[in-house]
Structure formats: C-alpha cells, structure tokens
Amino acid sequence: MSDFKYDVVVVGAGNAALCAAISAREEGARVLVLEKGPEHKRGGNSFFTDGAIRVAYHHLEDIRKVMPELTDEEAANIVMPEYGEEDYLQDIMRVTEGKSGPELANQLVNRSFETLVWMKGHGVKFELNYDNQSFEKEGKREFWGGLPVKTENKGVGLMKQLFSRAEELGIDVWYEAAAVELLSVDGDVNGVVVEQNGRKIIVYASGVVLACGSFEANKQQRSQYIGEEWEAAIVRGTEYNTGDGIKMALAAGAQKHGEWSGCHSIGTDYNAPKVGDFTKPGDIFKKHSYPLSIMLNKEGKRFVDEGADFRNYTYAKYGREILKQPGHVAYQIYDSQVRPLLRKEYDLEEATYYKAETLEELVALLPVDEFEFLKTINEYNEAVQEGDYHPTEKDGKGTVGITPPKTNWALKIEEGPFYAFPVTCGITFSFGGLHVNNRGEVLNKEGNPIPGLYAAGEMIGGIFYHNYPGGSGLMSGAVFGKLAGVTAAAGLNTNTVKH
Ligand SMILES: Cc1cc2nc3c(=O)[nH]c(=O)nc-3n(C[C@H](O)[C@H](O)[C@H](O)COP(=O)(O)OP(=O)(O)OC[C@H]3O[C@@H](n4cnc5c(N)ncnc54)[C@H](O)[C@@H]3O)c2cc1C
DSSP states (O other): OEEEEOSEEEEOOSHHHHHHHHHHHHTTOOEEEEOSSOGGGOSHHHHHSOOBOOOOBSSHHHHHTSOTTOOHHHHHTEEOOOBOHHHHHHHHHHHTTTOSOHHHHHHHHHTHHHHHHHHHHTTOOEEEOHHHHEEEETTEEEEOTTOOEEETTHHHHHHHHHHHHHHHTTOEEESSEEEEEEEEETTEEEEEEEEETTEEEEEEOSEEEEOOOOSTTOHHHIIIIIOGGGGGOEEOSOTTOSSHHHHHHHHTTBOEESOTTOEEEEEEETTSOSSOOTTSOSSOSBOTTGGGSEEEETTSOBOSOTTSSOHHHHHHHHHHHHHTSGGGOEEEEEOTTTGGGSOGGGGSTTOOOEEESSHHHHHHHSSSOHHHHHHHHHHHHHHBOOOOOOTTSOOOOOBSSOSSOOOSOOOOOOSSSEEEEEEEEEEEEEOOEEOBOTTSEEEBTTSOEEEEEEEOGGGBOSSOBSBOOTTHHHHHHHHHHHHHHHHHHHTTTTSOOOO
8 A cells, every 4th residue: 555645635526525635735735636536427417507606695796706807787677685794594494394403504605606716716616597597677687586696607607617726836647546444543643545446545644625515426325315217217426425424434434414315306307317418517407397287197197286486496306306206207298379388498409308299199109008197187178276376486276176286387288389397306415414513513422623634515414304405505515615614624733633
C-alpha cells in the first residue's frame, strides 16, 4: 500500500463536496477530492440537476448581486416578491410536516444568501429561472414560489465552474478512487482507505469530509430501509451514491439520523435509463403535467387524485404511488385539447408515448386490461362537472361520483388524437443519513462530534422528511459543504494527524 498525506480529504465530487473542498482550500488546507466515478461521470446528482437553487432574499437587488449582467431595463420589467428567511423556513417546515430539525433548517436558511454570493465569488454563474418560476402579467414578468435563481447551464454548468475553480486553487482530484474505510486512532478520524484500479491506498488527513451522497443507488439498501418495492425504482441521478459514506461513518461510531424510510421520488418516463445517463443530464425524463391528465394502471384503475393540487405539492408523493402499481407503471392519458398545454419535456425526442385517433385504438396499443381501461375513462368522462377550465390556477373543475375524484382540471377526454405517456417511479435521493451539527461535524451516538469527521449534502439526515422544497438540495449541499470545509480546515491546528 502507498501512503499519502493531505490536510483535508473530501469524499465525493458533487456540489457539496466541491464547496467543502474550495472552502477548506480558502482556509489554507491542502485538499484532496476523491471521486468514485471516472472523470466523464464526475459530479454526482448535482450534475443531473436543473440547477434550481433556493435562496432567501428580500428584493430583486439582492438577486442582482449574483447576476450583475441583468440590465436596469430588464430589472424594470420584473416583479420579484420577497422570499425571506421566514418564508424559506416555513416552506421547509410545511413540506416536512414540521419534522425538519430547527438547528439545521435555520442554518440552511440563514446562510443561503451569503453562500450564493460566495459561490458567485468562485465563478459559479447564475441566471433567472424564467421558464419554470415566472409568468407574464400586465406586460411584466412575475416570479412565484421563492425559486427565481438557477445556475447557468443547469447542473452541468454548476459542476463545470466548481471543477474549474478547484483546479485553479490547486485542489487535487482523484478519479475512480472510492473511499472504502475511515481510519482512526483512539476514536479520532485521521484518514481514509481508497480503492483505485484494484489497489488500496492510504490517505492520512486531519479532517475527512464525507459528501458522497445517500444510498438511493443501492438496490439492497433501498429495499431494506425504504420498502421492498423500491428495488424496482429508476435512479434519476448518479449510479455511485450507494451509501458508502454513511456506512463508513456508522462503522466509525456515527449516529443515524432523519427519515431512513423516506426518499424523494417522482413520476418519470417508463423508458428512462435505469441509472442517470451522464451523456443526457438535465432532468429530461420527468413527466410533470399529470395534473392535467388521468393516470391509469395496467388494470385500468385510477389510483390518485391527479388534480388534488399544483404539481409542486403532489409530485413527490405520486412517484411513490406509481411504484406501488402492478408492474410499477402508470399511463398518463391526454387528448388533443390538453396536449398543447403540456410542459416542454413532453416534446423531447426522449419522451415515450403512444398516440392514436380513437381511445379504443390507443388502448389497444397498451399492455393493459383494455376493457377496464376504457370503462374507467368512460366513467371519468361521465363524472366530469361543468365549469371553467384554468390550467394555471386551481379551477375547482372536478368530478362527482368516482373514486378517487379529480378535484381540479377535470376535462373530458374526448377529442382525438389521444396520447398515453407511460411513467414509472424515479428516486432522486434518500432522506436517511448522519447526524451532524450546524458546523458540519458528524455526531456520535452520545451526540458529541467525532473528531476529524465532517459531512455535507445528501448524506445529512434530519433536514428533509417526506419531501423538500425544490431547489433546497443544492443549497443544503452548498451551505453545509462550505461550513464543513471551513470547520475541517479550522481543525488543522487542533487535530494533529496521528498515525
Ligand atoms: C435528476 C435530478 C434533478 C435534480 N434537480 C435539482 C434541482 O434543480 N435543484 C436542487 O436543489 N436539487 C435537485 N436535485 C437534488 C440534488 O441533486 C441533490 O440534492 C444534490 O445535488 C446532492 O448533492 P451532493 O453533493 O450531496 O451529492 P452528489 O452531487 O450526488 O455527489 C456525491 C458524489 O459522491 C461520489 N461518491 C459516492 N460514493 C463515493 C465513494 N465511496 N468514494 C468517492 N466518491 C463517492 C459520487 O460519485 C458523487 O460524485 C436533483 C436530483 C436529480 C437526480
């Protein structure tokens, strides 16, 4: 075995990891980043994101600090309602049903803006999230939902800038280098064993930051912790987040934390790759217009109220419901009145769909119980109530007399051609993780920091339960990554490398 020595080793090379590496380097540490994947598959789930990043801000002028290229003329046409720390915190508490740990949630929220500015200072480029978070009103562009910021060129752009900054700062990155074990002396973590090209390498360090994702890409652990049916879920992002960091930390005495039986998931194209394809990043397989559809399973049964609410509030739980259906598949059905209203992802060449002039012809194309399928569509059509149809607001145009009901956006499926989009469930990340404090230190079973061990990103448990407010994953990675890097580097003077 060969031995190496660094001040701080960061395990993983996604957003959280590179924020940790950069902040530790800023504090003067000599830093090594370990990436399990090859160079062309670096960047983790962060690479696959849409780049939406949720930040607390008070007015457009705050946002302009990270987008200096926004002209006065453009700014004059924008309505940007305030989304302060309180709003952000409330959103986290609402979607997690009050379970998010207040210490971590407050840290995330209160540090979000300064972290965004810090990222900008390190070359990350941001732009306005016009497509998904704004609408035209009285000649102005009005933003909604507290998510006006995204990284330029999505997750691909974010990771490109972070890697280029890491290189500029002289941070070493090893590829195809999986951390497999933590080293420790008298309970103090002092390094990591790395497997690279079949060799084992020992790297000593006074701080190890784990930022290597949760266990969403590990079939066995998904099935063990979340539920048997999760073995069949599609992995929307990287194949490398198999729970290694959590496992290593638990072996070193760390405390489990958060919702181990929970994960974030969505309805995704049935033919999406089984794990994220690094040549096709950018969240292109989701199918988020289902509130305008009816969704039927293979047996021809509906199983959720598709129009219960806007998709922001239902998509995470409906992914899970699709997974429970026979064959883990459902069909979103649209007619030609609704087809032009669907989101952009339905027009991509990657989208799988069936199309036919009549409903009978359409259903004959699907591997389903044709009789029950047509019966359910007919019953639905008969249950649709009169009323004005407004796809951009909760219009209350619903059904009567069927179970489950469709509460909003119920339009008869009657004008050909007709479309069926097959969907299954894609897991985004699992919520179970480690217990860390608000400085990024990993806590042991007694609640005390394990000297020399830090964690950030997806592998922190206790922030997200049931769901997360979109855009908070990247922000959590950035905030806790930066903090963990600073804390690990600050430990340089106190944690002398023992070996
Ligand atoms: C399709 C998709 C779209 C998304 N869109 C958004 C969005 O728009 N906004 C948002 O906020 N969130 C989004 N998310 C969630 C977001 O991706 C995550 O919350 C966030 O990126 C996690 O960052 P991370 O740094 O913790 O993990 P990752 O970015 O996944 O990084 C983990 C890294 O660890 C490496 N690794 C794993 N094991 C080892 C090991 N043993 N040794 C060395 N390296 C290892 C992996 O290869 C990877 O590089 C999306 C997720 C997906 C899948």
